[in-house]
Amino acid sequence: MDMKSVEEKWQARWEKAKFNEFDRKDEKKEKLYVLEMFSYPSGAKLHIGHWYNYGPTDSYARFKRMKGYNVFQPMGFDAFGLPAENYAIKTGVHPKDSTEKNIETMERQLKAMGAMFDWSAEVKTCEEDYYKWTQWMFLQLYKKGLAYRKEAPVNWCPSCQTVLANEQVVDNCCERCGSQVVRKNLTQWFFKITAYAEELLQDLDTLDWPEKTKTMQRNWIGKSTGCEIEFDCESGDKIRVFTTRCDTVFGVTYVVLAPEHPLARKLTTPDRAADVEAYIEYASKANEIDRLSTTREKTGVFTGSYCVNPVNGERVPVYLADYVLCSYGTGAVMAVPAHDERDFEFAKKYNLPVRKVIEKKGGETELPFCEDGIVVNSVRFDGLSGEEARAEIATYIGKIGKGGKKVNYRLRDWLVSRQRYWGAPIPVVHCPDCGAVPVPESDLPVRLPYDVEFKPDGKSPLAKHEKFMNAVCPVCGKAAQRDPDTLDTFVCSSWYYLRYADAHNDKAPFDPAAVDRLLPVDTYVGGAEHACMHLLYARFFTKALRDMGYLHFDEPFQRLVHQGVILGPDGNRMSKSKGNVVSPDEYVSAYGSDVFRLYLMFGFSYTEGGPWSDDGIKAIAKFLDRVEKTVLKIHAYGETEHRPFGAEEKALDYARNYAIQRISRDLDAFSFNTAVARLMELLNAVCKYDAKEEKNVSLLKSVAKDFILLIAPCAPHFAEELWEQTGGTGFVFEQPYPEENPAALVLDEAEYAVQVNSRMVCRATIANGLSDDEIRDFVCSIPEIQAKTDGKTVKKCIVVKGRLVNLIVG
RNA sequence: GCGGAUAUGUUGGAAUUGGCAGACAAGAUGGACUUAGAAUCCAUUGGAUAACACCGUGCAGGUUCAAAUCCUGUUAUCCGCACCA
Numbered sequence: 001m002d003m004k005s006v007e008e009k010w011q012a013r014w015e016k017a018k019f020n021e022f023d024r025k026d027e028k029k030e031k032l033y034v035l036e037m038f039s040y041p042s043g044a045k046l047h048i049g050h051w052y053n054y055g056p057t058d059s060y061a062r063f064k065r066m067k068g069y070n071v072f073q074p075m076g077f078d079a080f081g082l083p084a085e086n087y088a089i090k091t092g093v094h095p096k097d098s099t100e101k102n103i104e105t106m107e108r109q110l111k112a113m114g115a116m117f118d119w120s121a122e123v124k125t126c127e128e129d130y131y132k133w134t135q136w137m138f139l140q141l142y143k144k145g146l147a148y149r150k151e152a153p154v155n156w157c158p159s160c161q162t163v164l165a166n167e168q169v170v171d172n173c174c175e176r177c178g179s180q181v182v183r184k185n186l187t188q189w190f191f192k193i194t195a196y197a198e199e200l201l202q203d204l205d206t207l208d209w210p211e212k213t214k215t216m217q218r219n220w221i222g223k224s225t226g227c228e229i230e231f232d233c234e235s236g237d238k239i240r241v242f243t244t245r246c247d248t249v250f251g252v253t254y255v256v257l258a259p260e261h262p263l264a265r266k267l268t269t270p271d272r273a274a275d276v277e278a279y280i281e282y283a284s285k286a287n288e289i290d291r292l293s294t295t296r297e298k299t300g301v302f303t304g305s306y307c308v309n310p311v312n313g314e315r316v317p318v319y320l321a322d323y324v325l326c327s328y329g330t331g332a333v334m335a336v337p338a339h340d341e342r343d344f345e346f347a348k349k350y351n352l353p354v355r356k357v358i359e360k361k362g363g364e365t366e367l368p369f370c371e372d373g374i375v376v377n378s379v380r381f382d383g384l385s386g387e388e389a390r391a392e393i394a395t396y397i398g399k400i401g402k403g404g405k406k407v408n409y410r411l412r413d414w415l416v417s418r419q420r421y422w423g424a425p426i427p428v429v430h431c432p433d434c435g436a437v438p439v440p441e442s443d444l445p446v447r448l449p450y451d452v453e454f455k456p457d458g459k460s461p462l463a464k465h466e467k468f469m470n471a472v473c474p475v476c477g478k479a480a481q482r483d484p485d486t487l488d489t490f491v492c493s494s495w496y497y498l499r500y501a502d503a504h505n506d507k508a509p510f511d512p513a514a515v516d517r518l519l520p521v522d523t524y525v526g527g528a529e530h531a532c533m534h535l536l537y538a539r540f541f542t543k544a545l546r547d548m549g550y551l552h553f554d555e556p557f558q559r560l561v562h563q564g565v566i567l568g569p570d571g572n573r574m575s576k577s578k579g580n581v582v583s584p585d586e587y588v589s590a591y592g593s594d595v596f597r598l599y600l601m602f603g604f605s606y607t608e609g610g611p612w613s614d615d616g617i618k619a620i621a622k623f624l625d626r627v628e629k630t631v632l633k634i635h636a637y638g639e640t641e642h643r644p645f646g647a648e649e650k651a652l653d654y655a656r657n658y659a660i661q662r663i664s665r666d667l668d669a670f671s672f673n674t675a676v677a678r679l680m681e682l683l684n685a686v687c688k689y690d691a692k693e694e695k696n697v698s699l700l701k702s703v704a705k706d707f708i709l710l711i712a713p714c715a716p717h718f719a720e721e722l723w724e725q726t727g728g729t730g731f732v733f734e735q736p737y738p739e740e741n742p743a744a745l746v747l748d749e750a751e752y753a754v755q756v757n758s759r760m761v762c763r764a765t766i767a768n769g770l771s772d773d774e775i776r777d778f779v780c781s782i783p784e785i786q787a788k789t790d791g792k793t794v795k796k797c798i799v800v801k802g803r804l805v806n807l808i809v810g
Numbered sequence: 811g812c813g814g815a816u817a818u819g820u821u822g823g824a825a826u827u828g829g830c831a832g833a834c835a836a837g838a839u840g841g842a843c844u845u846a847g848a849a850u851c852c853a854u855u856g857g858a859u860a861a862c863a864c865c866g867u868g869c870a871g872g873u874u875c876a877a878a879u880c881c882u883g884u885u886a887u888c889c890g891c892a893c894c895a
Contacts, residue, residue, distance in 0.1 A: 677834035
């Protein structure tokens with residue numbers, strides 16, 4: 001079969017018939033929203049990862065369509081982002097131009113893939129009619145009190161005079177110029193995702209997602225129940241600390257603030273100022289991952305101040321140390337060196353006292369002892385267990401007005417400001433009198449100007465664009481300045497799945513009725529690397545929009561599947577710098593898109609991925625050749641019946657029905673490699689039967705017809721062509737997927753493995769429907785078994801129906 | 811460092827979720843057809859052995875009639891860590 005012309009032929013026919021567009025009028029069929037994560041157009045061409053995500057998932061969608069669902073499978077582009085801007089800095093090509101060009105190429109390639117995408121619902125996040133509504137989303141969140149401004153650090157390269165993404169920081173140095181990166185505070189916009197922490201955690205239980213992804217989100221949200229405690233400083237300031245171990249509060253020997261803590265400088269005594277400043281400077285150079293490392297040498301500095309432990313009135317010193325992070329809890333901890341490893345290490349280094357307040361139950365207590373035990377040296381709380389002490393001490397702290405029980409989350413609010421050009425401008429105007437004022441909805445979009453200067457020189461590109469920056473305050477009408485920052489691209493991708501439902505609406509981001517018809521997404525397929533970011537942000541958006549009344553469901557993605565990663569042939573992640581990038585193009589042009597797709601489905605475990613190798617791709621081409629030859633040969637047979645329906649016919653019919661059952665189950669489960677294997681098995685069975693002199697032609701023809709239908713989702717163009725050549729009318733995808741006949745799957749007998757004392761002895765064919773005792777008696781009569789059991793008594797007989805008999809003798 | 815995962819023949823990978831390890835392929839070997847074969851078809855192919863016995867799912871233990879699968883410990887590799895998307 002000439003794959004290229006066949007592909008073009010059917011793609012043209014599908015397009016002409018608008019066959020891939022979701023049928024919005026069909027109310028009878030159940031809708032099924034199958035969504036692949038949209039593409040980021042960074043490179044000009046589709047890479048293997050795109051193919052691997054979209055090809056097999058399209059086969060799933062096609063299968064479901066044949067199963068009677070009204071399938072919606074849209075595609076679009078996540079078109080804003082850093083790489084296009086970096087490319088512009090390097091080459092001078094404008095991000096809009098390079099992005100549009102890339103999208104054009106990718107659209108052409110995606111269409112040539114032959115996936116069932118509904119292009120009438122296409123979305124591109126960098127277009128005005130999309131980012132207008134991204135800005136609208138910002139305004140709604142602002143109105144709801146879910147967007148606010150605060151100071152937050154950015155990576156600053158002093159030599160390039162620019163903000164760097166974490167990705168651009170290599171070993172704490174700027175990837176471009178190599179100078180050391182420092183943390184610098186800027187006032188930036190945040191979304192209050194923490195307001196939904198509890199619900200985001202709870203609702204994970206309702207989702208059909210990979211368990212590991214749910215676990216990652218749970219850990220990311222990081223709920224911990226503990227106690228907040230207030231330590232009064234001699235200066236009159238109060239230090240609030242959060243602890244999960246308030247049972248150790250009598251063991252506090254010092255208190256630690258993060259170097260960025262607002263009180264850090266205030267509590268520093270004049271004689272300590274020089275050291276403290278030096279330390280804050282030092283800490284600003286370390287990144288968070290290093291700071292959290294438990295093996296990293298602990299560093300810190302004494303502020304010169306003291307505060308008071310509220311439970312015993314003891315005066316303890318206040319230190320700064322970078323093992324405490326400003327972004328978690330209150331940015332301050334009470335240090336209990338006897339019962340915390342980090343505090344212990346720090347105390348040893350700085351000669352701070354270590355006081356034991358927990359004793360190991362029935363054993364030597366070796367410090368630091370970080371498990372639960374019996375409380376000691378804690379006056380009236382002595383003798384309590386950890387759990388009891390935590391409850392009672394928290395209550396006591398509440399009673400004396402110094403804090404109390406507190407639930408804390410590791411999850412932080414979402415920083416959405418980016419000091420970049422290629423993104424959706426933040427729709428806010430800064431007025432000298434009125435402060436930060438949201439742009440009225442009627443003034444959206446705040447257009448991203450085209451003529452800007454990208455070269456980094458200390459200011460965001462938009463900040464240098466006077467025409468863009470100069471605005472009028474919507475409240476008082478005075479001259480004001482626009483916010484020069486753009487939104488994190490994750491904001492764009494947090495709601496695109498809603499826009500697909502109503503992609504051309506120019507009055508609203510979407511019509512709630514259209515969304516109700518299609519959402520939530522039934523099956524979402526994309527990389528596991530999004531587990532904690534995109535997949536959490538999108539859930540947050542859904543819940544926030546629900547609370548504003550725009551949505552009527554709680555979760556955007558009912559079922560989630562992660563495809564694995566296809567690595568380079570050397571086992572490393574494909575990257576230009578490693579020179580191990582494999583392009584799908586040459587394979588697609590040599591073998592055709594169906595063969596390439598089928599190879600991706602067969603050659604890897606879908607959720608695992610693995611190193612690329614083209615070893616088996618020829619075998620797939622060969623397989624399709626065999627299918628074509630066999631099916632056409634059978635089609636050409638005359639209608640005469642040569643053979644009645646006997647045992648061999650029954651075996652072929654069993655093979656067909658077994659294949660139908662397994663393939664359906666495997667496709668549902670995204671187990672594509674086994675589904676293809678079952679197709680191969682069925683072909684082998686057909687060829688075996690076809691090799692006979694006499695055959696039952698009508699059975700053979702009906703199996704061949706089913707074969708075309710069975711393979712259709714996995715090799716769509718190929719199947720359409722065979723369907724037509726064998727006299728089928730309409731599209732093969734208008735046919736229902738074969739259903740198995742349960743009667744054909746019932747066999748009269750089954751082959752059992754027979755074991756004696758758990759050792760395999762022989763196989764035996766045993767009729768179905770026998771009782772366990774009858775099976776035992778039958779097995780005991782087998783000569784090989786008798787030889788093993790001779791002179792011994794059968795103490796136990798384990799029968800696993802249809803599979804195995806195990807005789808325990810002795 | 812923290813969090814998550816993975817480990818099965820020469821290779822990609824199966825294994826009904828505790829029940830015959832290696833389905834289906836690739837590769838290799840041998841054969842058939844052929845002037846020829848990177849085509850097609852057939853056979854063999856976990857290790858070891860003359861053959862059995864036996865050994866075999868990263869490594870060390872454990873639970874069980876039965877473990878790739880469950881438990882404990884351990885090693886190696888991969889992914890994420892909040893401004894790549």
